[in-house]
Amino acid sequence: MIYNKDAAFSYPVLSDTNNSYTDSGFNFRVNNIVDKTTSYDIFFEYDIESDFVRSLIDNNQAVLILIIQSDDNSFFELEKGQLYINLSKSRVSFNDKVRAQLHIQSKQNISFAHCEELVSFYNVMKSQLRIPQYSLIGYSNVSTVRNTGKEGIALFEKTIDSKMDFDFQIKLSNKTIVLKFKDERHLLQSTARSRNVMNIYLYNGLERALNQFINENIEDGEEGFFLEDLDDSSLNDLHYKLYQLLLKKGINEISYDSLDALVQKVAPSIIEKFTHSIERLNENGN
Amino acid sequence: MSYKKYFQFSKVDHVEIFTFDPSLERFRQQMMADGDDVEGTVREIIQNSLDAKIRETEEPVKVNLIVTEVEKYDIPGIDDVFDHIQSLKPGNSYTSETVQHMKSKIEQQKVVVLTASDSNTQGLSGARKNDGGTYPVYAFNKGVHAKHKDAGTEKTRGGSHGVGKIANNAASEIHLMYFANCDEYGNKHLGGSVQLFDHDMNNQSYRGTGHYVTLDENGAFMPRINTHPSNVFQKNSRGLKIIIPYLRKELSKEVNLVKAVCNNFFVSIIENNLEVSLNVKGKEIIINDRSLEEIIHSYYATDVPEMKYEFLPLYYSSYLNAAPQNLQVTLPKKYNSETYNFKLYFFDENEEIPSGRTGIVRSIGMKIEDRKVPSHVRTPYNAVLIGGAKEDEYLKSLENESHTALSNEQIRDPEKKKKAKHFLNRLNKQLKEVIEESQNKKFEPEGEIDTSDLIYEMNWEFDGQINKYSEKVELTDHINLEIDNKKEKRKKHPREESDEAPSKEPKTKKRRPRKKQADPKNEKEVSNYILPPAIVNRAVIEKEEFITFRFDEIEGAEQWKKINLGLKLVNGQGEEIDDGISLTDLYTNITEITSGESKIFFDEFKMYDIPVYDGYTLLNMIIGPKYNANLKFVYKVEVVL
Numbered sequence: 013m014i015y016n017k018d019a020a021f022s023y024p025v026l027s028d029t030n031n032s033y034t035d036s037g038f039n040f041r042v043n044n045i046v047d048k049t050t051s052y053d054i055f056f057e058y059d060i061e062s063d064f065v066r067s068l069i070d071n072n073q074a075v076l077i078l079i080i081q082s083d084d085n086s087f088f089e090l091e092k093g094q095l096y097i098n099l100s101k102s103r104v105s106f107n108d109k110v111r112a113q114l115h116i117q118s119k120q121n122i123s124f125a126h127c128e129e130l131v132s133f134y135n136v137m138k139s140q141l142r143i144p145q146y147s148l149i150g151y152s153n154v155s156t157v158r159n160t161g162k163e164g165i166a167l168f169e170k171t172i173d174s175k176m177d178f179d180f181q182i183k184l185s186n187k188t189i190v191l192k193f194k195d196e197r198h199l200l201q202s203t204a205r206s207r208n209v210m211n212i213y214l215y216n217g218l219e220r221a222l223n224q225f226i227n228e229n230i231e232d233g234e235e236g237f238f239l240e241d242l243d244d245s246s247l248n249d250l251h252y253k254l255y256q257l258l259l260k261k262g263i264n265e266i267s268y269d270s271l272d273a274l275v276q277k278v279a280p281s282i283i284e285k286f287t288h289s290i291e292r293l294n295e296n297g298n
Numbered sequence: 299m300s301y302k303k304y305f306q307f308s309k310v311d312h313v314e315i316f317t318f319d320p321s322l323e324r325f326r327q328q329m330m331a332d333g334d335d336v337e338g339t340v341r342e343i344i345q346n347s348l349d350a351k352i353r354e355t356e357e358p359v360k361v362n363l364i365v366t367e368v369e370k371y372d373i374p375g376i377d378d379v380f381d382h383i384q385s386l387k388p389g390n391s392y393t394s395e396t397v398q399h400m401k402s403k404i405e406q407q408k409v410v411v412l413t414a415s416d417s418n419t420q421g422l423s424g425a426r427k428n429d430g431g432t433y434p435v436y437a438f439n440k441g442v443h444a445k446h447k448d449a450g451t452e453k454t455r456g457g458s459h460g461v462g463k464i465a466n467n468a469a470s471e472i473h474l475m476y477f478a479n480c481d482e483y484g485n486k487h488l489g490g491s492v493q494l495f496d497h498d499m500n501n502q503s504y505r506g507t508g509h510y511v512t513l514d515e516n517g518a519f520m521p522r523i524n525t526h527p528s529n530v531f532q533k534n535s536r537g538l539k540i541i542i543p544y545l546r547k548e549l550s551k552e553v554n555l556v557k558a559v560c561n562n563f564f565v566s567i568i569e570n571n572l573e574v575s576l577n578v579k580g581k582e583i584i585i586n587d588r589s590l591e592e593i594i595h596s597y598y599a600t601d602v603p604e605m606k607y608e609f610l611p612l613y614y615s616s617y618l619n620a621a622p623q624n625l626q627v628t629l630p631k632k633y634n635s636e637t638y639n640f641k642l643y644f645f646d647e648n649e650e651i652p653s654g655r656t657g658i659v660r661s662i663g664m665k666i667e668d669r670k671v672p673s674h675v676r677t678p679y680n681a682v683l684i685g686g687a688k689e690d691e692y693l694k695s696l697e698n699e700s701h702t703a704l705s706n707e708q709i710r711d712p713e714k715k716k717k718a719k720h721f722l723n724r725l726n727k728q729l730k731e732v733i734e735e736s737q738n739k740k741f742e743p744e745g746e747i748d749t750s751d752l753i754y755e756m757n758w759e760f761d762g763q764i765n766k767y768s769e770k771v772e773l774t775d776h777i778n779l780e781i782d783n784k785k786e787k788r789k790k791h792p793r794e795e796s797d798e799a800p801s802k803e804p805k806t807k808k809r810r811p812r813k814k815q816a817d818p819k820n821e822k823e824v825s826n827y828i829l830p831p832a833i834v835n836r837a838v839i840e841k842e843e844f845i846t847f848r849f850d851e852i853e854g855a856e857q858w859k860k861i862n863l864g865l866k867l868v869n870g871q872g873e874e875i876d877d878g879i880s881l882t883d884l885y886t887n888i889t890e891i892t893s894g895e896s897k898i899f900f901d902e903f904k905m906y907d908i909p910v911y912d913g914y915t916l917l918n919m920i921i922g923p924k925y926n927a928n929l930k931f932v933y934k935v936e937v938v939l
Contacts, residue, residue: 019931020933022838042760155761156760157758162754162756162757163754164751165750167753169747196743199741207741214749285751
């Protein structure tokens, strides 16, 4: 349960609104959500401003528990240094505000004898101050997250050029992926009346663009690179859009080997929607 | 003998018809075909209520549907009904099956009933004098309804075939229905009918329809005054109540009723012309303009690809969100190029819509048809089409018997039939044009490709503010005061440089306690506060508890010299529990120790006259047997002046 009532505990508690520790606080913030089709990766950061409490966690005397409150409450015992959790979409809905909070819970009896950060009131008695297992040692502020909608990223253009030598060609401009067709028929639009039958062309276009993106950013002799190492100011518009999309999808490592995976992370339902549009065409034909 | 009976059947010389009224049959067949029994009956009931709206009122028509149980002996004249049912000699095997089923109900003592009553409606008139009001028409004639005096209302109202009443009979397993009426003068009558077929009973031949009436001295039907003791059969405010006993199972299901109401009357509901309250065996559901969205969310598919057979969620959003466009249907010259003007609410910006339908809605807000436009049955679009009074009148003539589709098949006049065909063809053509024009726009051969369904970023709003417990505090003068109980000295953290970093304030402001209303009964003048817990520190060492209060951190508390103190328990969910605890259970002894040892007097509720030195108090308690170190408290303080 999210705890957000300030009350006087019978022992020192670390929180932003409690003053048993001097100069201390416990800040927490969810800072990114990555949509992984059937689940979300929820990234967060926190800061425990107490050496004593941090050392309890480091020494396995206390544990961090992440609480996510959507329709249900979900609890996650965090590993040391863990900064994201994966949560199934069935357990959380971001249409409404989702609230999250970190708790620190004792895993054994804790003595405050060696805590040097308590307010003076505790100093005379801290050698005798003990709390049992499963006590709440600290609680963070509550961080909220809300999904405010989707924003389409425009990557593609199409043109018809009857003078082309071939029926179909992919051109990469600085800003977009251009699909060139010799005949409007090849777009299949008047046949299927669905954009999604074009997904085969889009797949190829995305692959071509990602390939170029890798080509221009990989060091000689390397098999891949990390997005975080890129100088994003040197990227053209198209590459910058891809770079941003990949980052938002929680991807960091880029290589030629992962091209298919990258395409399908950028456009997760590209194949499914293509299949669906063909199935539908077939049903209509009947 | 017959004048003593409750149900009157017309006497005939000999019996000729050995099957049920064909419209009962059609009704049932259509119900079977649609897979739900419910829609026809619910449509009929609500449509009649909307038609009967009192024109002077701005209030929505309120229809109250209740599914409940009555005892068999509470149903007026039920023994008469079964006497006649027992005499039925069916003419074919299908009818025989139905009659068998009816007979099987004789022994049943608990009977499920649907009642439908309305308010803000007129009720039937003329019951008392039997002089041409609507009551006799409703009560004694099958297949007609009274024409409204106001011609405009007549055009827009719903019924056209008079199957209506039969829909109510069809909803009963023994084709039985009652209606309780209260007219504008407060006259209350109870009528009813049972739809059987010709039969012989006690050497007398009867027609199939039995009416719940009394007879006057000349043997004419007279409405019965309603003296029924059971609430189910009473109607005490102006309007009409339909009572259908032996309700078919499908009709008693909550989800079927909810959907029947929403599917057919969403426009009336959105426009606040109708409010339906459903009570199914005790569970109450109100369907109105405020609750409709939530109801759609909980009773219907929520994912667009799943809306293959359920069009309502899409109609709802099309009607609410699409800008209406004009759609005109013009008949050929030989019909004087007559035109019909509709408003079309058209939406096609979701490729996942599995079935393309146009909901055709009459201006009273009742849907007539989920129209399939040829060659666009699977085109991803959704639309709602609504006309005015003239369009309503014409559409009414095109409706099939159960008001669920437009067609020219039931029209007998060959010329009108032809005209209807032209109209429907042209309507389809117009709709087709709108659909195709919009689709073509989406599929321009050149330009940007819209991939927003495929390649997109989710936008998130993150808020990591430190809890600011800005609990609003009511002071005695009703000015709200915000408690500022933030942490004071705080190390700057590098992350705070970002825009959304938690904001922290330096230690300049003093805390302000929640001030509580003073107790007028108390003789001493006291001010009553709830203390911000951040000025309190507690520690429990074996059998002793220590508490400090830093009143010097509270604005205006520097002057406090003496206080009374009480406490409230806070549970694990952070809720304050009132009166949950008695001080005498928690502590056996309390002393203030800054000043040497002053023993503090306390009772169940308070510790009294605690001294404060330079804004500081330190208490030492000896713990009682009921004390638990996990308890969390907030403190109430009374300042003794």
